[in-house]
Amino acid sequence: MRASVRRPRLLAAVSVAIAALALTACENGEGTREEGAASQQSVQPARSGQAAQPSQSAAARGEQAPKPGHTAGSAAAGEKGAGGAGTGRSGKAGGSAAPASDDDANAPENRVACTADNTEIIATPVSRPLNHMLLTITNTGSRACDLKGYPIVKFEGAQSVPPVMESTKPQAVTTLLPGKKGYAGVILSAGDGSGGEGRTAQSLEIGFEGGDKMAEAALQAKGVHIDDSLRVTYWVTTSADALS
Numbered sequence: 001m002r003a004s005v006r007r008p009r010l011l012a013a014v015s016v017a018i019a020a021l022a023l024t025a026c027e028n029g030e031g032t033r034e035e036g037a038a039s040q041q042s043v044q045p046a047r048s049g050q051a052a053q054p055s056q057s058a059a060a061r062g063e064q065a066p067k068p069g070h071t072a073g074s075a076a077a078g079e080k081g082a083g084g085a086g087t088g089r090s091g092k093a094g095g096s097a098a099p100a101s102d103d104d105a106n107a108p109e110n111r112v113a114c115t116a117d118n119t120e121i122i123a124t125p126v127s128r129p130l131n132h133m134l135l136t137i138t139n140t141g142s143r144a145c146d147l148k149g150y151p152i153v154k155f156e157g158a159q160s161v162p163p164v165m166e167s168t169k170p171q172a173v174t175t176l177l178p179g180k181k182g183y184a185g186v187i188l189s190a191g192d193g194s195g196g197e198g199r200t201a202q203s204l205e206i207g208f209e210g211g212d213k214m215a216e217a218a219l220q221a222k223g224v225h226i227d228d229s230l231r232v233t234y235w236v237t238t239s240a241d242a243l244s
Helices: 002-027 033-048 056-061 072-095 102-106 239-243
Strands: 119-126 132-139 145-147 152-155 174-176 181-187 199-201 204-207 224-226
Touching: 132 174, 132 239, 174 181, 181 239
Parallel strands: none
Antiparallel strands: 119 132, 132 181, 145 174, 152 204, 199 224
16 A cells, blocks of 8 residues: 555656756756757848848948948949049040140240241232232241241342331231231332333242241243332231232
């Protein structure tokens, strides 16, 4: 009778002991270790998908996290492209040789004197005014040139050069851009005979103030009649001024 009573008590004591051991294992964390690992594995994919959130270390450093769809690499490439485009525009503006403006060509430091080497002269008798001839000079050089003073006119066999009419002096020196023309008038003879008998000249040379080289200006085949009233105008910018 006593043996049967002791057996249930022994089983109860063993059960209590096992429960106590299990409780102790839970308190030491051994029973939840595997469960915690499983929990970390289930949470890790969610954390790896949060690429747009700044990391704790980046926030601590005060760095700004890249915006979605705009990585640091794409930003660097964009800056490089923008710089390249700017350099291209700058290179185009500074690298290519743009033609000089009229104002630049007319600047004193960019001009040279008009001479027999950088000009071409044509002598043309005109019907009005009577006994006048028009000298047309063209700048054949690559730089603007100044026509200083008046043409030094020397007809065939002349012992001296004709004087200039001071009333025709322009306010400023006549300047010719490349390809442009200037003018001067020559009074060949007096219509009333006051210039003497005169003669016919078959050739003409033109000199320049400050230069020692003469330029040939072809005359018409029959030549031109000149007398002692021969005079010239200053170099001017229009044929009308040269013949007025």
